[in-house]
Amino acid sequence: MSVGRKRSFDKSEALDKAMRLFWENGYSGTSVSDLTEQLGINKPSLYAAFGNKEKLFQSALERYMACYAAPLLDQLSKSDEQPLAQRIRHYMSNIIELVSNKTSPQGCLFVKSSCEAGGTGVPEEVTQALQNMGLATQQVLTSLFEQEQSQGRLPATADPKVMADYLMSVLYGISVLARQGRCKDELMTAAEFAIATLLPGQTSREH
Numbered sequence: 411m412s413v414g415r416k417r418s419f420d421k422s423e424a425l426d427k428a429m430r431l432f433w434e435n436g437y438s439g440t441s442v443s444d445l446t447e448q449l450g451i452n453k454p455s456l457y458a459a460f461g462n463k464e465k466l467f468q469s470a471l472e473r474y475m476a477c478y479a480a481p482l483l484d485q486l487s488k489s490d491e492q493p494l495a496q497r498i499r500h501y502m503s504n505i506i507e508l509v510s511n512k513t514s515p516q517g518c519l520f521v522k523s524s525c526e527a528g529g530t531g532v533p534e535e536v537t538q539a540l541q542n543m544g545l546a547t548q549q550v551l552t553s554l555f556e557q558e559q560s561q562g563r564l565p566a567t568a569d570p571k572v573m574a575d576y577l578m579s580v581l582y583g584i585s586v587l588a589r590q591g592r593c594k595d596e597l598m599t600a601a602e603f604a605i606a607t608l609l610p611g612q613t614s615r616e617h
Contacts, residue, residue, distance in 0.1 A: 421459055424449045424451070424459065424460075425460075425466075425469060425470060425473055426473065427448050427449055428445055428448070428449060428460075428466055428467075428469075428470045429470035429471075429473050429474050429519065430514070430515060431444060431445060431448050432467055432470050432471070432519060432523070433474070433514070433515040433517075433519040433522070434515040436522055436523065436526055437467055437523055437526055437531070437532055437536060438526055438529070438531035438532060440463075440467075442456070442463055445463070445466065464533050464535055464536055467523075467536060468535075468536065468539050470519075471519065471520065471523065471539065471540075471543070474519045474520065475520065475543060478508055479518075479520060479547075482501055482504050482505060482508075483501075483547065483550055483551075485500075485501070485504075486498065486500075486501040486554065487550055487553075487554050493563075493612055494558050494563060494564075494609060494612060495605055495609045495612035498577070498605055498608070498609070499601070499602075499605055502580075502581065502584070502598075502601040502604075502605070503598065503601070505518075505581060505584065505585075506584060506588070506594055506597045506598055506601065507594070509584065509585045509588035509589070509597075510588050510593075510594050510597065516588055516589045516591070517585045517586065517588050517589030518585040518588075520540070520543060520544075521581075521582050521585040521586065522585070522589070523536075523540055524540050524544065524582070525586075527540045527541070544578070547578065548571075548574050548575065548578060551573075551574035551577055551578065552570045552571045552573075552574040553570075554570075554574075555568070555570035555573045555574060556570045564609075573608060576604075576607075576608060577604070577608060580600070580601070580604040583600070584597050584600060584601065587600070
């Protein structure tokens with residue numbers, strides 16, 4: 411008499427393992443065989459639990475954004491008494507800590523995946539998911555700058571959307587440099603220059 415097979419893995423733990431594998435190797439560099447080996451399951455079990463590779467990647471990316479990116483962005487967006495320059499410095503410093511952390515893959519999963527997007531190895535649905543996440547972040551940052559402007563803490567001539575795009579571009583670059591092995595001090599120097607460019611006159615440093 412045959413005994414039905416039970417799943418020998420925890421789905422949440424397996425998703426974390428998949429997330430780290432995509433984070434290290436990218437979407438194109440991670441095969442289904444890599445995933446089954448890392449998760450300790452066969453292909454039918456992987457498909458039953460997560461769907462295909464594209465769906466697993468999107469779930470892993472959502473997990474990454476929820477666990478790492480969203481809390482930092484939420485903290486930045488909360489209105490408090492700290493000057494905007496200090497809040498952005500704290501935000502960028504936390505991101506630098508994340509992308510430079512030696513206990514996790516270097517760089518940022520979202521940025522690494524975005525660099526792949528649009529290539530022949532990345533399905534359209536994955537590219538679209540990345541674009542949607544990027545737009546959501548841009549909207550949060552734009553709203554932050556709009557709020558600061560409405561309260562008189564940014565010049566009326568400032569363009570909140572351009573400021574959001576600039577900050578995102580710098581953060582993308584910092585992630586790439588971190589993956590190339592740049593040290594945290596170098597990355598923070600780049601961040602300080604960006605803050606001074608973004609918010610001239612508001613750049614007194616924290617110690």
